[in-house]
Amino acid sequence: MRGASWRGKWDPFEELQREVGRLFQSLDPFPSPRHVRLFPPVNLYAAGDDYILAAQLPGLAPEDVELTVTHESLTLRGDRKRADGVTDDAYRRQERVMGRWSRTIALPDRIDEARATAHFSNGVLTVRLPRAESARPRHIVVSSSS
Amino acid sequence: MSHDHPSIRVSVGASGPRTNDPTAPEEAGRASGPAFAPPVDIHDGPEGLTLEADLPGAAEDAMLVQLEDNVLSLSARIDSPAPEGARLIHQEFHVGEYQRSFILSDEVDRDRITAELKNGVLKVFLPRADRAKARRIEIKS
Numbered sequence: 001m002r003g004a005s006w007r008g009k010w011d012p013f014e015e016l017q018r019e020v021g022r023l024f025q026s027l028d029p030f031p032s033p034r035h036v037r038l039f040p041p042v043n044l045y046a047a048g049d050d051y052i053l054a055a056q057l058p059g060l061a062p063e064d065v066e067l068t069v070t071h072e073s074l075t076l077r078g079d080r081k082r083a084d085g086v087t088d089d090a091y092r093r094q095e096r097v098m099g100r101w102s103r104t105i106a107l108p109d110r111i112d113e114a115r116a117t118a119h120f121s122n123g124v125l126t127v128r129l130p131r132a133e134s135a136r137p138r139h140i141v142v143s144s145s146s
Numbered sequence: 147m148s149h150d151h152p153s154i155r156v157s158v159g160a161s162g163p164r165t166n167d168p169t170a171p172e173e174a175g176r177a178s179g180p181a182f183a184p185p186v187d188i189h190d191g192p193e194g195l196t197l198e199a200d201l202p203g204a205a206e207d208a209m210l211v212q213l214e215d216n217v218l219s220l221s222a223r224i225d226s227p228a229p230e231g232a233r234l235i236h237q238e239f240h241v242g243e244y245q246r247s248f249i250l251s252d253e254v255d256r257d258r259i260t261a262e263l264k265n266g267v268l269k270v271f272l273p274r275a276d277r278a279k280a281r282r283i284e285i286k287s
Contacts, residue, residue: 041238045228054227056202056239058266083198086189095185096200108235123202123266126227 039097040076040125042105049136051107051129058096058123065125069113071132076125077102110135156211156259156270181245184220194254194273201244202266203227211261211270218259219247220268 040055055076057065066077079100110132118127184199201209203224210221222244226232250256255275262269 038238042236043227043234043239044236045232046235047229047232051235052228052232056200056266058200058202059198059264061265082187083189083196086191086196090189090191091187092190092195093186093188096187096198097185122205122263123200124227 038103039080039101040103042103044105044108049131051109051111051131053105053127053129055103055125055127056123057120057125060123062120065120067118067125067127069111069116069127069129071110071113073104073106074127074129075102075104156213156261181221181243182240183246184222184244186246194271197248197270197272199244199246199268199270200266201263201268202239203241204244204263204266204268206263209263209268211268213250213256213259216250216252217247218250218270218272219245220270221245222268 040057042056043054045052045054053074057076057078059080060078064078064080066075068075068077080098082098107129111129112132113129115130116127118125120126184201186200187198189196199220201220201222201224204222208223208225210219212219212221224241224244226241228234250272253275255273258273260271
Protein backbone atom coordinates (compact mmCIF):
# COMPACT_ATOMS: atom_id res chain seq x y z
CA MET A 1 0.00 0.00 0.00
CA ARG A 2 2.83 2.33 0.71
CA GLY A 3 5.17 3.23 -2.06
CA ALA A 4 4.79 5.78 -4.80
CA SER A 5 1.68 7.22 -3.18
CA TRP A 6 3.57 8.74 -0.31
CA ARG A 7 7.10 8.53 -1.50
CA GLY A 8 8.47 12.01 -1.45
CA LYS A 9 5.73 13.31 0.78
CA TRP A 10 7.22 12.16 4.03
CA ASP A 11 10.80 13.20 3.98
CA PRO A 12 12.12 13.79 7.45
CA PHE A 13 15.62 14.45 6.17
CA GLU A 14 16.08 17.76 4.57
CA GLU A 15 18.90 19.38 2.76
CA LEU A 16 20.84 20.59 5.76
CA GLN A 17 22.17 17.11 6.26
CA ARG A 18 23.76 17.21 2.86
CA GLU A 19 25.17 20.63 3.55
CA VAL A 20 26.52 19.57 6.91
CA GLY A 21 28.07 16.52 5.32
CA ARG A 22 29.63 18.62 2.62
CA LEU A 23 30.96 21.05 5.16
CA PHE A 24 32.61 18.30 7.12
CA GLN A 25 34.06 16.79 4.02
CA SER A 26 35.54 20.07 2.94
CA LEU A 27 37.21 20.41 6.31
CA ASP A 28 38.44 16.87 6.18
CA PRO A 29 41.93 16.62 4.70
CA PHE A 30 41.55 12.83 4.50
CA PRO A 31 39.39 11.08 1.96
CA SER A 32 36.33 9.63 3.58
CA PRO A 33 36.30 5.81 3.53
CA ARG A 34 33.00 5.81 1.68
CA HIS A 35 34.68 7.41 -1.31
CA VAL A 36 37.66 5.12 -1.21
CA ARG A 37 35.46 2.02 -1.34
CA LEU A 38 38.19 -0.17 0.01
CA PHE A 39 36.59 -2.65 2.33
CA PRO A 40 37.62 -3.18 4.96
CA PRO A 41 39.92 -0.24 5.59
CA VAL A 42 43.03 -1.47 7.30
CA ASN A 43 45.73 0.11 9.42
CA LEU A 44 49.04 -1.57 10.14
CA TYR A 45 51.18 -0.73 13.15
CA ALA A 46 54.51 -1.87 14.47
CA ALA A 47 54.67 -2.39 18.22
CA GLY A 48 57.94 -3.80 19.47
CA ASP A 49 58.47 -7.19 17.85
CA ASP A 50 54.85 -7.41 16.72
CA TYR A 51 52.83 -6.07 13.87
CA ILE A 52 49.29 -5.05 14.68
CA LEU A 53 46.75 -5.03 11.92
CA ALA A 54 43.40 -3.35 12.55
CA ALA A 55 40.47 -3.69 10.14
CA GLN A 56 37.18 -1.80 10.38
CA LEU A 57 34.40 -4.33 9.94
CA PRO A 58 31.23 -2.65 11.20
CA GLY A 59 28.19 -4.86 11.50
CA LEU A 60 30.16 -8.06 11.38
CA ALA A 61 30.53 -10.58 14.17
CA PRO A 62 33.63 -12.77 14.68
CA GLU A 63 31.88 -15.74 13.07
CA ASP A 64 31.24 -13.68 9.92
CA VAL A 65 34.92 -13.13 9.23
CA GLU A 66 37.38 -15.65 7.85
CA LEU A 67 40.94 -14.83 8.71
CA THR A 68 43.93 -16.71 7.32
CA VAL A 69 47.54 -15.89 7.98
CA THR A 70 50.67 -17.12 6.27
CA HIS A 71 54.19 -16.17 7.22
CA GLU A 72 54.07 -13.19 4.90
CA SER A 73 50.46 -12.26 4.26
CA LEU A 74 47.07 -12.02 5.83
CA THR A 75 43.71 -12.59 4.16
CA LEU A 76 40.33 -11.41 5.42
CA ARG A 77 37.15 -12.58 3.80
CA GLY A 78 33.46 -12.31 4.52
CA ASP A 79 30.03 -11.27 3.49
CA ARG A 80 28.21 -8.22 4.66
CA LYS A 81 24.46 -8.45 4.27
CA ARG A 82 21.83 -5.78 4.33
CA ALA A 83 19.13 -5.82 6.96
CA ASP A 84 16.69 -8.69 6.53
CA GLY A 85 13.33 -7.98 5.00
CA VAL A 86 14.22 -4.57 3.62
CA THR A 87 13.63 -4.22 -0.09
CA ASP A 88 15.83 -2.08 -2.29
CA ASP A 89 13.15 0.51 -2.93
CA ALA A 90 12.72 1.06 0.81
CA TYR A 91 16.12 2.72 0.95
CA ARG A 92 16.25 6.47 1.07
CA ARG A 93 19.99 6.52 1.33
CA GLN A 94 22.61 3.86 0.78
CA GLU A 95 26.16 4.74 1.58
CA ARG A 96 27.41 1.70 3.42
CA VAL A 97 29.48 -0.87 1.56
CA MET A 98 27.76 -4.27 1.43
CA GLY A 99 28.23 -7.65 -0.14
CA ARG A 100 31.07 -10.11 -0.40
CA TRP A 101 34.50 -8.76 0.26
CA SER A 102 38.01 -10.03 0.64
CA ARG A 103 41.38 -8.48 1.11
CA THR A 104 44.89 -9.81 1.23
CA ILE A 105 47.56 -7.74 2.87
CA ALA A 106 51.22 -8.41 2.24
CA LEU A 107 53.17 -8.00 5.45
CA PRO A 108 56.41 -6.07 5.47
CA ASP A 109 58.30 -8.88 7.18
CA ARG A 110 58.07 -12.56 7.93
CA ILE A 111 55.81 -13.32 10.85
CA ASP A 112 55.34 -16.29 13.11
CA GLU A 113 51.87 -17.30 11.98
CA ALA A 114 51.52 -19.91 14.73
CA ARG A 115 51.62 -17.19 17.37
CA ALA A 116 49.20 -14.78 15.66
CA THR A 117 46.18 -13.80 17.73
CA ALA A 118 43.00 -11.96 16.80
CA HIS A 119 40.44 -10.00 18.73
CA PHE A 120 37.13 -8.45 17.66
CA SER A 121 35.59 -5.50 19.43
CA ASN A 122 32.95 -2.93 18.39
CA GLY A 123 33.31 -3.83 14.73
CA VAL A 124 37.10 -3.58 14.69
CA LEU A 125 39.23 -6.66 14.16
CA THR A 126 42.71 -6.45 15.63
CA VAL A 127 45.30 -9.06 14.71
CA ARG A 128 48.59 -9.29 16.52
CA LEU A 129 51.32 -10.77 14.33
CA PRO A 130 54.61 -11.49 16.08
CA ARG A 131 57.59 -11.04 13.84
CA ALA A 132 59.37 -14.28 13.01
CA GLU A 133 62.57 -14.95 14.87
CA SER A 134 64.38 -15.13 11.55
CA ALA A 135 63.13 -11.68 10.56
CA ARG A 136 64.49 -9.92 13.61
CA PRO A 137 67.81 -8.18 13.35
CA ARG A 138 70.55 -10.56 14.40
CA HIS A 139 73.75 -9.60 15.98
CA ILE A 140 76.67 -11.31 14.32
CA VAL A 141 79.87 -11.57 16.17
CA VAL A 142 82.78 -10.81 13.98
CA SER A 143 85.76 -12.88 14.89
CA SER A 144 89.24 -12.27 13.79
CA SER A 145 91.39 -15.09 12.61
CA SER A 146 94.32 -15.71 14.86
CA MET B 147 9.80 -5.03 17.24
CA SER B 148 13.41 -5.73 16.58
CA HIS B 149 14.50 -2.79 18.68
CA ASP B 150 14.36 -4.54 21.99
CA HIS B 151 17.82 -3.56 23.20
CA PRO B 152 17.95 0.19 23.17
CA SER B 153 21.37 0.60 24.62
CA ILE B 154 22.07 4.18 23.64
CA ARG B 155 20.41 7.00 25.42
CA VAL B 156 18.94 9.52 23.06
CA SER B 157 19.29 12.79 24.84
CA VAL B 158 16.74 15.42 23.99
CA GLY B 159 17.44 19.10 24.30
CA ALA B 160 20.53 21.20 24.53
CA SER B 161 23.54 19.62 26.12
CA GLY B 162 25.35 22.82 26.92
CA PRO B 163 28.98 22.78 25.88
CA ARG B 164 29.97 19.76 23.87
CA THR B 165 31.57 17.52 26.41
CA ASN B 166 30.80 14.27 24.72
CA ASP B 167 34.26 12.98 25.36
CA PRO B 168 34.21 10.44 28.13
CA THR B 169 37.45 8.89 26.97
CA ALA B 170 40.56 8.65 29.03
CA PRO B 171 42.31 11.94 29.81
CA GLU B 172 45.49 10.92 28.07
CA GLU B 173 43.54 10.86 24.81
CA ALA B 174 42.89 14.55 25.13
CA GLY B 175 46.50 15.37 24.42
CA ARG B 176 46.59 13.32 21.27
CA ALA B 177 46.25 15.25 18.06
CA SER B 178 42.71 14.52 17.01
CA GLY B 179 41.81 14.91 13.40
CA PRO B 180 38.73 16.72 12.19
CA ALA B 181 35.37 15.06 12.54
CA PHE B 182 34.46 12.80 9.68
CA ALA B 183 31.05 11.74 8.46
CA PRO B 184 30.18 8.07 8.84
CA PRO B 185 28.42 6.31 5.94
CA VAL B 186 24.70 6.00 6.58
CA ASP B 187 21.82 3.93 5.24
CA ILE B 188 18.24 5.01 5.76
CA HIS B 189 15.30 2.80 4.99
CA ASP B 190 11.54 2.94 5.34
CA GLY B 191 9.49 0.55 7.34
CA PRO B 192 5.82 0.32 8.21
CA GLU B 193 6.40 2.01 11.57
CA GLY B 194 8.94 4.59 10.58
CA LEU B 195 12.45 5.06 9.38
CA THR B 196 15.56 3.18 10.39
CA LEU B 197 18.92 4.86 10.14
CA GLU B 198 22.08 2.77 10.27
CA ALA B 199 25.51 4.34 10.58
CA ASP B 200 28.86 2.59 10.41
CA LEU B 201 30.84 3.62 13.46
CA PRO B 202 33.50 0.95 13.82
CA GLY B 203 35.43 1.29 17.03
CA ALA B 204 32.77 3.30 18.80
CA ALA B 205 31.82 2.07 22.23
CA GLU B 206 28.58 2.96 23.98
CA ASP B 207 30.23 5.25 26.47
CA ALA B 208 31.91 7.26 23.71
CA MET B 209 28.73 7.62 21.65
CA LEU B 210 26.22 10.42 21.76
CA VAL B 211 22.89 10.53 20.00
CA GLN B 212 21.23 13.83 20.52
CA LEU B 213 18.06 15.52 19.43
CA GLU B 214 18.11 19.25 19.74
CA ASP B 215 15.12 21.07 18.32
CA ASN B 216 14.70 19.17 15.08
CA VAL B 217 18.35 18.28 14.54
CA LEU B 218 19.40 14.73 15.24
CA SER B 219 23.14 14.49 15.69
CA LEU B 220 25.32 11.47 16.04
CA SER B 221 28.78 11.76 17.43
CA ALA B 222 31.29 9.22 18.58
CA ARG B 223 34.91 9.13 19.40
CA ILE B 224 37.16 6.25 18.44
CA ASP B 225 40.57 5.58 19.83
CA SER B 226 43.52 3.99 18.17
CA PRO B 227 43.22 0.19 18.00
CA ALA B 228 46.96 -0.12 18.63
CA PRO B 229 48.68 0.19 22.00
CA GLU B 230 50.40 3.39 22.93
CA GLY B 231 53.78 3.80 21.30
CA ALA B 232 52.89 1.68 18.30
CA ARG B 233 54.20 3.08 15.06
CA LEU B 234 51.81 3.50 12.16
CA ILE B 235 53.15 1.84 9.03
CA HIS B 236 50.15 1.89 6.73
CA GLN B 237 46.93 3.85 7.15
CA GLU B 238 43.53 3.58 5.52
CA PHE B 239 41.31 4.81 8.32
CA HIS B 240 41.64 7.53 10.90
CA VAL B 241 40.84 7.64 14.54
CA GLY B 242 39.10 10.57 16.10
CA GLU B 243 35.63 11.97 15.94
CA TYR B 244 32.64 10.81 13.94
CA GLN B 245 29.99 13.44 13.49
CA ARG B 246 26.85 13.72 11.42
CA SER B 247 23.60 15.65 11.71
CA PHE B 248 20.17 15.29 10.20
CA ILE B 249 17.09 17.48 10.26
CA LEU B 250 13.94 15.65 11.26
CA SER B 251 10.52 16.71 10.14
CA ASP B 252 7.57 16.95 12.51
CA GLU B 253 6.38 13.60 11.30
CA VAL B 254 8.87 11.77 13.47
CA ASP B 255 7.65 10.93 16.93
CA ARG B 256 10.57 12.42 18.82
CA ASP B 257 9.69 10.94 22.18
CA ARG B 258 9.91 7.41 20.92
CA ILE B 259 13.23 7.55 19.08
CA THR B 260 15.42 4.65 20.12
CA ALA B 261 19.00 3.79 19.32
CA GLU B 262 21.23 0.78 19.73
CA LEU B 263 24.87 0.12 19.03
CA LYS B 264 26.05 -3.30 18.00
CA ASN B 265 29.32 -4.40 16.41
CA GLY B 266 30.17 -0.84 15.51
CA VAL B 267 26.86 -0.08 13.80
CA LEU B 268 24.49 2.46 15.29
CA LYS B 269 20.87 1.84 14.50
CA VAL B 270 18.43 4.66 15.18
CA PHE B 271 14.73 4.00 14.86
CA LEU B 272 12.61 7.03 14.03
CA PRO B 273 8.96 6.13 14.54
CA ARG B 274 6.36 7.90 12.52
CA ALA B 275 4.13 10.11 14.62
CA ASP B 276 0.51 8.94 14.92
CA ARG B 277 -0.66 12.27 13.63
CA ALA B 278 1.36 11.73 10.46
CA LYS B 279 0.03 8.23 10.02
CA ALA B 280 -3.56 9.39 10.38
CA ARG B 281 -3.11 12.14 7.89
CA ARG B 282 -1.73 9.71 5.38
CA ILE B 283 -4.78 7.49 5.59
CA GLU B 284 -6.96 10.48 4.87
CA ILE B 285 -5.10 11.26 1.69
CA LYS B 286 -5.39 7.68 0.49
CA SER B 287 -9.20 7.54 0.86
